[in-house]
Amino acid sequence: MSEVKFNDETLAVVHNLMRRYPEGRHKSALLPILHLAQAEFGGWLSPAAMDYVASILNIKPVEVYEVASFYSMYNLNPVGKCMLEVCRTSSCWLRGADDVIRHIEKRLAIKVGETTADGMFSLKAVECLGSCGTAPMMQVGKDYHENLTLEKVDELLTQFTKEDKHSRYCDANTYRKN
Amino acid sequence: MGKKLLLQNDNVPGIDTYEVYRQHGGYTSVEKALKMTSDEVVEEVKKSGLRGRGGAGFPTGMKWSFLAKPEGVPRYLVCNADESEPGTFKDRYLMQRHPHLLIEGMIAASYALGANTAYIYIRGEYFYIVNILEKAIEEAYTAGWLGDNIQGSGYSLNMYVHPGAGAYICGEETALLESLEGKRGNPRIKPPFPAVKGLYACPTVVNNVETIAAVVPILNMGGEEYAKIGIGKSTGTKLISASGHIKKPGVYEIELGLPVEEFIYSEEYCGGILNDKKLKAVVPGGSSVPILPAELSLKTPTGEPRLMSYESLSEGGFVSGSMLGSGGFIVMDETTSIVRNLHTFNRFYHHESCGQCSPCREGTGWMEKITHKILDGHGTLADIDLLWDIQRKIEGNTICPLGDAAAWPVAAAIRHFREEFEEYVSNPSSIVDVKHYYNIHNLVEA
Numbered sequence: 001m002s003e004v005k006f007n008d009e010t011l012a013v014v015h016n017l018m019r020r021y022p023e024g025r026h027k028s029a030l031l032p033i034l035h036l037a038q039a040e041f042g043g044w045l046s047p048a049a050m051d052y053v054a055s056i057l058n059i060k061p062v063e064v065y066e067v068a069s070f071y072s073m074y075n076l077n078p079v080g081k082c083m084l085e086v087c088r089t090s091s092c093w094l095r096g097a098d099d100v101i102r103h104i105e106k107r108l109a110i111k112v113g114e115t116t117a118d119g120m121f122s123l124k125a126v127e128c129l130g131s132c133g134t135a136p137m138m139q140v141g142k143d144y145h146e147n148l149t150l151e152k153v154d155e156l157l158t159q160f161t162k163e164d165k166h167s168r169y170c171d172a173n174t175y176r177k178n
Numbered sequence: 179m180g181k182k183l184l185l186q187n188d189n190v191p192g193i194d195t196y197e198v199y200r201q202h203g204g205y206t207s208v209e210k211a212l213k214m215t216s217d218e219v220v221e222e223v224k225k226s227g228l229r230g231r232g233g234a235g236f237p238t239g240m241k242w243s244f245l246a247k248p249e250g251v252p253r254y255l256v257c258n259a260d261e262s263e264p265g266t267f268k269d270r271y272l273m274q275r276h277p278h279l280l281i282e283g284m285i286a287a288s289y290a291l292g293a294n295t296a297y298i299y300i301r302g303e304y305f306y307i308v309n310i311l312e313k314a315i316e317e318a319y320t321a322g323w324l325g326d327n328i329q330g331s332g333y334s335l336n337m338y339v340h341p342g343a344g345a346y347i348c349g350e351e352t353a354l355l356e357s358l359e360g361k362r363g364n365p366r367i368k369p370p371f372p373a374v375k376g377l378y379a380c381p382t383v384v385n386n387v388e389t390i391a392a393v394v395p396i397l398n399m400g401g402e403e404y405a406k407i408g409i410g411k412s413t414g415t416k417l418i419s420a421s422g423h424i425k426k427p428g429v430y431e432i433e434l435g436l437p438v439e440e441f442i443y444s445e446e447y448c449g450g451i452l453n454d455k456k457l458k459a460v461v462p463g464g465s466s467v468p469i470l471p472a473e474l475s476l477k478t479p480t481g482e483p484r485l486m487s488y489e490s491l492s493e494g495g496f497v498s499g500s501m502l503g504s505g506g507f508i509v510m511d512e513t514t515s516i517v518r519n520l521h522t523f524n525r526f527y528h529h530e531s532c533g534q535c536s537p538c539r540e541g542t543g544w545m546e547k548i549t550h551k552i553l554d555g556h557g558t559l560a561d562i563d564l565l566w567d568i569q570r571k572i573e574g575n576t577i578c579p580l581g582d583a584a585a586w587p588v589a590a591a592i593r594h595f596r597e598e599f600e601e602y603v604s605n606p607s608s609i610v611d612v613k614h615y616y617n618i619h620n621l622v623e624a
């Protein structure tokens with residue numbers, strides 16, 4: 001993993017984000033900044049990454065830890081390069097989400113919550129992602145893959161493996177510059 | 179064809195861009211609003227009878243008029259784009275395809291409230307929509323609809339998108355505000371209400387995406403005209419997210435008052451049950467609302483056709499009715515295991531409880547354990563009663579309505595489908611079909 005420090009481009013975005021909130025309310029930028037930190041520092045929030053974010057916002061590290069541990073999108077432990085998040089809630093279950101999950105488990109030889117030995121894939125079963133009308137579905141980084149069939153899952157996995165896909169929710173280009 | 183107010187330009191290519199949107203009449207509601215006083219704008223919304231589209235159905239104009247206006251204190255509009263209620267995906271559809279409609283509505287609403295800063299709090303999983311909104315906001319700034327002195331009116335507004343990070347509870351408005359302040363999403367005790375002490379302890383209005391978008395047609399056509407659409411106190415149109423065992427899942431804009439039967443079976447909407455199976459049950463308003471067995475979905479307890487409206491869907495109370503809620507319409511065919519479906523909900527609410535109040539934190543955990551035990555073939559008749567008992571003890575005893583939202587699906591499932599629970603506990607082999615569909619660790623929360 002690279003050094004825990006945003007590059008200049010990202011740092012500019014971070015300062016921009018902080019300006020979106022009133023004077024003295026910069027802590028509001030914590031969630032978006034944590035997303036950037038997770039994207040840039042290896043897909044998870046290490047204590048070092050969280051301390052760094054605290055120093056940028058000039059808040060106590062514990063204020064970052066308690067937030068990071070509350071939200072499900074923040075990973076507090078290392079995860080695979082490519083995170084497969086399959087929805088398992090009602091509408092997706094009705095349209096075969098269990099089969100999708102089982103299929104991925106078999107193909108990657110891991111269980112939900114685990115990471116492949118080569119560190120390429122992690123599999124997560126998640127709650128409704130607002131894609132119920134195109135169920136079953138999974139999220140990989142910021143992309144939604146919808147109306148999944150087992151064949152489609154196979155194609156995606158092959159593609160991700162070939163691309164050596166690094167899944168990220170956001171990056172410095174996500175936000176407008178001014 | 180039903181009336182379309184929000185999705186009328188749904189098939190226009192490029193409607194997500196400023197130019198095309200403007201060519202199709204975009205931003206005229208803001209032009210109109212800026213020529214009115216803010217009180218007059220609020221008055222139009224009151225006249226329209228618009229009710230919050232986020233789930234609770236509270237009259238929007240009334241909510242706006244409750245906003246405190248102390249001298250020298252900033253006021254905020256916050257758009258609730260957290261959309262995490264299982265079965266609901268209409269806000270996503272609207273923001274993805276019609277970002278300018280939301281932005282336009284937010285400008286008009288902010289003007290009405292005297293807010294100079296507005297935030298869109300969007301669930302973090304929708305990051306690709308953050309891109310879309312950021313681009314549209316940029317375009318709106320460039321065209322002079324945002325920023326200082328909008329269109330020379332003297333009114334100024336800044337608008338920002340703020341991503342969450344995965345927490346259903348942040349859809350609850352006070353949890354959302356906590357989250358927007360950079361904290362854990364723990365709901366606040368009310369009062370004070372956000373209208374008095376909201377974001378940064380300043381007067382704040384929180385409205386759903388669809389509610390804010392509806393302000394655009396309301397101002398364009400006038401509140402009175404809008405109120406003529408729909409039925410009774412359910413005025414206007416509503417976006418319905420249709421999912422589950424139907425031929426054509428998707429987002430549909432309906433005029434409130436459409437018969438449920440027509441919605442499910444007509445070609446214009448869901449197109450009937452998948453594989454022409456029989457209808458077993460419907461959850462008409464998102465996971466939190468009571469499930470209705472087929473006959474009660476199509477007809478009210480008095481035998482009238484059940485309509486898609488706030489009133490008709492709740493007719494019969496919780497004994498034989500449900501709620502319009504967020505409009506997350508989940509359809510289940512005759513093969514569906516109601517117990518297994520309930521288990522996905524129980525697991526969901528347990529996962530999403532913020533843990534502040536013990537009835538919710540502990541109760542949701544127990545309810546998940548019990549439906550799991552039943553599905554695992556080890557349930558007893560006493561477990562069904564225990565389930566009933568736990569949900570009763572949660573309801574009404576918590577800081578925020580998530581507790582109720584977790585309790586209601588359990589109560590309704592047992593009320594209407596008790597024999598299925600009894601069959602599962604007295605004859606575990608009857609669960610075989612269900613077992614085919616699940617593997618155990620997928621059922622249990624890791």
Ligand SMILES: Cc1cc2nc3c(=O)[nH]c(=O)nc-3n(C[C@H](O)[C@H](O)[C@H](O)COP(=O)(O)O)c2cc1C
Pocket residue numbers: 229230231232233234235236238258259260261262263346347348349350351352384385386387389390578579580583
């Ligand atoms: C647990 C819980 C989750 C909620 N989730 C949402 C949501 O995702 N989106 C939403 O607009 N309202 C949600 N609400 C309702 C909000 O608290 C609030 O009533 C709503 O945003 C008000 O907007 P409206 O009046 O325009 O509907 C939720 C409420 C609760 C109790």
Ligand code: SF4
Pocket residue numbers: 347364365530531532533534535536538539576577578579580581
């Ligand atoms: S009811 Fe549940 S989610 Fe709401 S505040 Fe209490 S513990 Fe948190």
Ligand code: FES
Pocket residue numbers: 087088089090091092093127128129130131132135137264265266
């Ligand atoms: S239930 Fe899977 S996306 Fe909603």
